[in-house]
Amino acid sequence: MSTTNQFQQAAHYARVIAAIARDRPVPPATLSSLHVIANQLDNAANFLDTDAPGPLSSLPIAATEALWLAELFAEDNPATRLPTDFTNYVLHRITGRPLPFPEPMFPLSDRLALQEVELTNRLQYLHDDTDMQVAHPDEWLRAVLSLWQKLLRLAEAVREDNSRSSHQ
Known part of the structure; x- marks a missing residue:
């Protein structure tokens, strides 16, 4: 799979997780947390789609930051029931990071x-x-x-x- 396709696949995974976060039946306080996480995942997906991989197939810095913010917000809000390192589901095929x-x-x-x-x-x-x-x-x-x-x-x-x- 080409690097560009890997980035497009990662963007798709980020969007799917964002949709899952938005669709979860949770109390209103948790729903707002999930929406913040989903928005960061959407941001990451947009950066993965639009920022061409560099010569070392590095991740776009803006995508990395958006994923980090989503991860940080999930850690600060355990009621979202997202696992630690859940963004590795997005990055696994690009980075080889282990799945949580x-x-x-x-x-x-x-x-x-x-x-x-x-x-x-x-x-x-x-x-x-x-x-x-x-x-x-x-x-x-x-x-x-x-x-x-x-x-x-x-x-x-x-x-x-x-x-x-x-x-x-």
Whole structure:
């Protein structure tokens, strides 16, 4: 795949994630955060589309900054349920950065441990499905980010469950 096509694909991924962010059913306070993130992703997509890659196939600085701002805003607003390093889904094919994967949660409950294994296995399967990434990127990103929402909700449940006095 040519560098230009990689940048166009990255721009498309950024726009899909922006659309996913705007479409999430969330409380109004979180919705405004998701809109800020989506706008930064749209900005990054525009820069990836319009700024031709340089001789070293470097990322446009403005695109990098917009992705960084989206990432920073998501970190500051955990209710958005976007994973740390979620912009690596945009940049993976250009930079080779690893796709985000959750840290182990160490649930004390067997039920929650089983959920963690199931969700992380499903995420790994999607990460490994490079055919779907290329042939159906919109569906792939929607499936991946849906799993992340579930994983981040599960992480909250694990923290709460592990803090109960019955486990101590």
